[in-house]
Amino acid sequence: MAGADRGPDWSARERPAGGPPRVIVIGAGLAGLATGCYAQMSGLETRIFEKHVLPGGCCTAWSRHGYLFDYCIDWLIGTAEGTGAHQVWRELGALDGKSVTHFDTFNRVVDEHGRSVTFHTDPDRLEAHLLALAPGDAAPIRAFCRDLRRFAAIDLPWDLTPPPLRTTRERLRTLRAVLPAFRLLWRTATTPMSGFAQRFQDPLLRRALPTMFLQEPAGFPLLPYLYTLAAAHTGNAGFPQGGSLGLARSVEERYTSLGGVIGYRCRVDRILVEDGRAVGVELRDGTRHFADHVVAACDGPTVLDRLLRGRYSSPATDRLYGELLDRPGNLYPAVVSAFVGVDGPLPPREPHCTTYLLAPEDAGRLPGSLQHSLVVQLRSAYAEGFAPPGKSVLHCTYFSDYRSWRELRVRDRRAYRARKQQVAEFVREFLDRTHPGLGARIELVDVASPVTTERFTGNTRGSILAWQAFSEAEDTANRLVNRDRMRLPGLSGFSMAGQWASLGGLIRAATSGRYAAQYLCRELGRPFRAWPSDNREPWHPGKWGHLPQLDRVTVGAAEPGAGE
Known part of the structure; x- marks a missing residue:
């Protein structure tokens, strides 16, 4: 995939005479990739700097002993042809060559007495x-x-x-x-x-x-x-072939095919500002890269507090990242994920997804549980390539508080790992209780806490979806997008994109990149252009690319991954 040392040299303050305007995008999540795609289509020259080794941000996956743990997509809005959301995905190449799985059952809910509704x-x-x-x-x-x-x-x-x-x-x-x-x-x-x-x-x-x-x-x-x-x-909320990382890889492929360049393992340390204008970025290794415009498509509080050194804000960002950040109901809750690798098939004739309502004694054993429920998704039952031949993978999740996980990891790493072990043990016992005999076939349980999400994606509070619609934050986020045009007063040559500048969800993140490019084209006096991808190559597992192990993993019937 694209590397940090590829592409033209942008270390010079001035770009070559007659060359197209240059745009640096911070973050290769869906919003950053979309910003880059639309800017490239509109004749701008872009580079994306990403601190991680994969594209997608939270729209990602990782590998453990032949299993693929797909982290993000439960359903994707925009899978039906002829819809506006589908047009965005077509322009970004997100669904190129892919089949889409549609469900006739959205979810099943089972209470603690075994009574269920589908x-x-x-x-x-x-x-x-x-x-x-x-x-x-x-x-x-x-x-x-x-x-x-x-x-x-x-x-x-x-x-x-x-x-x-x-x-x-x-x-x-x-x-x-x-x-x-x-x-x-x-x-x-x-x-x-x-x-x-x-x-x-x-x-x-x-x-x-x-x-x-x-x-x-x-x-x-x-x-x-x-x-x-x-x-x-x-048919407008299906599951795309390749899952979360597959979606990100497809948009990455679209971006690089348009001439864009991505630098991975390139952590931006600060945004360079001269005379009230963003002129480039400085990476952690000290190198500087200059451009006509900088788009921050990453965690909002990090952008303002660290990358801009607290020097710029707006009434909208002050309210979002100050007043509303800690007020309940504005951020989507953080999530604990437990991926379960199973030797053999999954239980037959089961819905693809079930929410189990937990009895008080069970809820009390599930660390940090906010809603006394556990979601179990039979991932390998509807997505190919997620488990080795003859094996299966489940994804178990629940809403959890961020602070208790964070405080424990800071104070006592051993206790933090023990808490993840409690999650793994509970999941194993619970699955064996609901599906007798399944527990003995569990090969590994890999637990990702809200702190894991924060460490690998940079998302504040470990929130995967950031701002929640129908909350106090919605009107303020809309003001940032519509009235402020994704800009900060007193700082030209800079804009924001992504769910921390708008609202959560993959289609909203991608659309925010479209908006950022449209605003930028209007500012530069250039026509905005967009057209569907014509890539018809069928999706295949090789398109996932290299899948990092991320951290050491301990394998056992009841032991979680040791990655933090």
């Missing part, structure tokens, strides 16, 4: 299932499924242009699409899911509905539940 993506099948399960709740069941059919029938546009740059034609097209569904959108956006769930008499449905998204995003209204379930039904 959230089918088909509204008719879901309604029949729920009515059979809880006939006394016929009224709210029919209301929910009726709204689900309405969401499946409307074609909500994906905003390909930031609001300040939209033409009158684009605005009218959005209005024509949204106005007929306005009452539906307004009503479901102002109805909290927690409140709606309380309308149900059945205790399982009251608890299960908010965890339809595997775990409960606090404060979410009905709208995103209906939108996402409808997207899964219409």
Whole structure:
């Protein structure tokens, strides 16, 4: 893949006369790669500096003894052709040559007594299932499924242009699409899911509905539940071949095919500023690289506090990274992941994903559990190449607090590793209880804590998705994108992209890179250009490239990986 020493020399302060404007992008996550792709398509010359050895940021995977542990994607919005989100992925080459797995079941929820509810993506099948399960709740069941059919029938546009740059034609097209569904959108956006769930008499449905998204995003209204379930039904929320790292590698391939250059193991130490203008970056090794514009597509607090030395901010960033950062409900919670390697097949006829609601005694044994639930995904049952022949892999996750993990790692590394061991032991015992005999076939358990996420991706608080929609942070993030145009006052030649400057989610991260390039083209007086990738080479495992082991791993029936 692209290396740190490839590409033209950018150590000179001035670029060659007549050459295209140069852009440095910090971070090779989806937002950084997208920024680079769109800038290259628009005739700019770009370089991306990435501290890690892989692209994708949190959209990643790693290898352990022949297993591939895919970290990010549960479902991907934009897999249906003809949608605006799909257009973004086509322009970025993200789905080139890939098949997409679609699920007729979004999730199953099982309570501590073994009673279960299955959230089918088909509204008719879901309604029949729920009515059979809880006939006394016929009224709210029919209301929910009726709204689900309405969401499946409307074609909500994906905003390909930031609001300040939209033409009158684009605005009218959005209005024509949204106005007929306005009452539906307004009503479901102002109805909290927690409140709606309380309308149900059945205790399982009251608890299960908010965890339809595997775990409960606090404060979410009905709208995103209906939108996402409808997207899964219409084929717009599938799982792409190659998974998370495969998605990142495809966009990386698109970027380099457009002439972009990526430097891996290139940690940016600071952004160089002269007379109120960003002019380049200085890497940790002391080398300096100069450009006409710098785009920071990485962790927001790190950009402002470390890379800019605390010298620049805005009312929006002050509120996001100061006031709202520690206020509950604004950041997506951190996640603990336990990847389980199994000798032999997975249990037959099981849904691809199940949320288990834990009894108090179980929840008390799961370190740092925030919601007393555990999600179990049968990853190798629907994704090829994730396990060696004859073996299987599961991905178990739960929302967890960041601070207790961080404090323990700082204070006592041995105790920190012991806590990860507790997670591994719980997962092994729990899987053996829910699927008798499975525990004896477990070959390894690899645990990634919120601190692991922070160490390898730089994401503050170990939050994978950063700012949560429908929170206090949403309006402020929208101001940063739309009113401030992803800029900071008093600092020219600089902009931000990614989920720390907008909202969480892969399609939003990719779209923020599109916005950053559009704003930059407008500033430079150059036309913004974008077109679909024409790469038709079928996806194959070789496209994952070299998969680092990252850290030493201890293998055993109940032992987690020792990587921190």
